[in-house]
Amino acid sequence: MTGSTIIFYILAALTLLSGALAVTTRQIFRAAIFLLFSLIGIAGLFFWMQYEFIAAVQIVVYVGGITVLIIFSIFLTHQAGDLLPKQKAGRQLFSALAAFCGFALTILQLFQHKFKGTADVRLLPTAANIGDQMLSVEDNGFALPFELISILLLAAMVGCIVIALRSKPSII
Amino acid sequence: MMQPGLNHILFISTALFFIGVYGFFTRRNLVTMLMSVELILNSVNLNFIAFNKYLWPHKLDGLFFSIFVIAIAAAEAAVAIAIIINLYRSHRSIDVENAEEMKF
Numbered sequence: 001m002t003g004s005t006i007i008f009y010i011l012a013a014l015t016l017l018s019g020a021l022a023v024t025t026r027q028i029f030r031a032a033i034f035l036l037f038s039l040i041g042i043a044g045l046f047f048w049m050q051y052e053f054i055a056a057v058q059i060v061v062y063v064g065g066i067t068v069l070i071i072f073s074i075f076l077t078h079q080a081g082d083l084l085p086k087q088k089a090g091r092q093l094f095s096a097l098a099a100f101c102g103f104a105l106t107i108l109q110l111f112q113h114k115f116k117g118t119a120d121v122r123l124l125p126t127a128a129n130i131g132d133q134m135l136s137v138e139d140n141g142f143a144l145p146f147e148l149i150s151i152l153l154l155a156a157m158v159g160c161i162v163i164a165l166r167s168k169p170s171i172i
Numbered sequence: 173m174m175q176p177g178l179n180h181i182l183f184i185s186t187a188l189f190f191i192g193v194y195g196f197f198t199r200r201n202l203v204t205m206l207m208s209v210e211l212i213l214n215s216v217n218l219n220f221i222a223f224n225k226y227l228w229p230h231k232l233d234g235l236f237f238s239i240f241v242i243a244i245a246a247a248e249a250a251v252a253i254a255i256i257i258n259l260y261r262s263h264r265s266i267d268v269e270n271a272e273e274m275k276f
Contacts, residue, residue: 023195095197103190117227156247164254
């Protein structure tokens with residue numbers, strides 16, 4: 001029972017508890033805040049696995065970007081203090097049943113399967129290694145997907161502006 | 173309490189995935205459904221990183237996959253929120269029951 005183990009269990013509990021509260025609470029603003037804590041817990045797990053770069057990306061993009069975007073859209077579309085309408089008990093019951101059955105099936109398969117890894121020498125996930133491979137145009141390089149993702153982000157940005165643009169009444 | 177390893181991380185990511193699935197089934201509000209989708213995507217990222225660390229540490233492929241997943245999730249969230257705000261303008265509601273004509 002080392003410090004690392006204790007930190008792992010604390011991070012796991014934070015992630016799962018706030019994730020569960022985020023999908024069950026009836027106050028939408030609290031749901032967004034619980035989602036924020038769940039994402040921070042996942043970033044902590046990335047730090048725990050010593051993938052610092054991806055943890056930093058997670059914090060910058062999810063915690064700093066997407067959650068703020070979600071909170072702003074809640075402000076734009078909800079009255080403060082409104083509770084979400086109560087769901088039907090049957091729907092909740094069957095959703096919980098479906099989710100639990102899927103969970104049990106997946107866990108059963110996972111724990112029966114023996115994973116075989118390699119024993120090759122470890123390539124450290126430092127920013128230098130990641131950058132080298134990301135921009136390399138040789139085999140095992142990720143330059144083409146990188147360019148594709150840039151085009152996708154540009155298209156998504158233009159699409160957002162076009163969709164969210166307030167259409168003038170005279171045009172319609 | 174054992175030393176945490178691959179199975180522990182896979183347990184967390186599976187639990188998080190099905191928490192997200194439960195939220196997606198029960199919620200009827202577009203913003204909260206989007207939040208459930210974010211949880212699902214995050215559990216996938218956790219899986220990729222865990223496999224990369226514990227099974228194939230001599231490569232960085234899992235890490236690149238999760239970087240691309242994060243980028244696509246960001247684009248998806250931005251487009252979804254633009255659609256939600258546009259829907260709120262025309263319907264004064266972002267409940268999926270009130271957005272039925274979107275399917276035609």
